[in-house]
Amino acid sequence: MIEGILIGLTTALTLQNILMVMVGCFFGTIIGMLPGLGPMTAIALMIPITYGFDPATGLILMAGVYYGAVFGGSTSSILLNAPGVPGTVATSFDGYPMAQQGKAGKALAIAAWSSFAGGTLSAIYLLFMAPSLSKVSLSFRSPDYFALMILGLTAIAAFSSKGQFLKAMMMVVLGLMLASVGQDSLSDITRFTFNNMNLTDGISFVLVVMATFAMSEALTIILKRNDPTSAAKQVSLTELGSIKINKEERTKMYKTIPRSSVIGFLIGVLPGAGATIASFLAYGMERNVVNDEEKEKFGKGSVNGLSAPETANNAACSGSFVPMLTLGIPGSGTTAVMLGALLGFGVQPGPRLYMTNPEIFWSIIMSMYIGMVILLILNLPLIPYIARILAVPKNYLIPLILFFSITGIYVMSFNNFDIYLMIGIAVVATFMRLYDFPMPPLILAFVLGGLMEENLRRSLLLSNGSWEFLWDRTLTLCILLTTILIVVWHFYKTIIKK
């Protein structure tokens, strides 16, 4: 491991990579602040830039954007009560009341330190867990992988759908259908191309991400007459108050941070869960753990209530890298985008990644530490000024997002057809968003489509066409039972709600 850490540090501490972490964190913070534009959009917009870099640098940049966006989301939650990303909704429960009491500076400082501590602690957990899990996952076979992908897709549908499980499952199927367009990987037989040569190689991953996130979010903002930047204009630089945290507040944070970081990390590792669930769970747990006097303060500006979700959502970000780096299966929409980008670089994440490409594996982990330090420096003194920059009118913001999206496809293919296809998918996605059809399950399914078919092919060929492979191995059976448990739990929860 020491050797790996040194390899990671050597790669992560190059001037170019430090610069990339800084650029990523800065850009991510700005995008994350804008309500409606989340980390997936931020990463998608960065993909064209990463074409010019080696895979390690590209991924370091995207990872920086990821935790920058989660950080940025907490700032708008505290200052404007408008969470930039779903993972920071719980932050607003106590962060915004604190800001209203004239303690916005303090709230931002608590959020920044909690995020820093959560991110750093979870990067340590990742450091120890990822190599061990990689070794374990070497024993995984095709049926296990197939079952694991079913679990991941079901979980993301169950967790990301706000009670609309069937809609999310329809999006999963649509994602898999889109992934099936083009040549079959084994026989080279073309499928669903309708004799169009442009579809022979399939639909590009970048195209689907840009269309369903960046472009469709921009169109949705215009269609719904939202102005994500209008609230930022109200931010006052003079009313933030002190950013100093006193001894009593620090003591509270010392207790909250370790437990919330563990919860956040573990939830982040689970496929489909992620920062949103982690932050809500950590908030709920913290409320149950503290004494009655402190419990009364929840929702009115509690230090514990602000620190817990902030620690957990950043810890979950690091946790979500575990399944991607060790199994090659992303646990969330955001890491699915990163996986797609890695595949685009010709790097296959999975159990062998840390042996075949140790510089990528370790430099991502090491860059997380650097990223956390940069975010702390960025968040504490600069946030009020960054929030000011956000007062860019949407009349400029939207065309720029469209421009980045189209440029991303243009530099990739130099093909008009891809641009038309992207606009077409974006229009459909915008319409479906209006009716709460979630997009992350579609992206995850699109990324996993090829791998899923490959593993099903191997499993069925090995078992001579029999579906017994699903319960032949204990591990496969356990994964499938977990999947069934998630579905049953989800329907039970829905019925109870009714």
Added chain:
Amino acid sequence: MNINTTKVISLLFFIFSVFYLYTAYQIQVFAFDENAPFNARTFPIYLGYAGLFFSGLKLILPEPNTIKVDHKNLEYKKTAILIVIAIIYGATILKVGYFLTTSLFLFSSYYFLGERRWVLMFLLSFPFVAAFMYLLHGILDIYLRDPFLQSIGVMG
């Protein structure tokens, strides 16, 4: 009659799945692969049935929380204009070149979204695109096709 749009989308998805399944059955596989446990059409066929299953369930089951969209408050006109501008941009980018089409796309988008600060509009289109092109083409070495700039001798 009040039609639930979510059900309409589910119905469209159901029809799409029928079409997808039909096309999946039409995929030509090699003769020796016809009766193999897995061939090029196996996975798409499962997907087709999965699409029918989930959209069928959505159609049959009652809607727990109906989503109502107020169409009167939606900005269809500006959205449609932006889409048309994007299509024109896509149609001309290869023939005319990246710099001119992108700058005009940005400038016209700002205009149609209601912006009238001409100097700022200009700065955030032509010089901005030139700087971005320099970043991609000059620094990151990402090739950008531009017949217009080539014709006037700016780009090699």
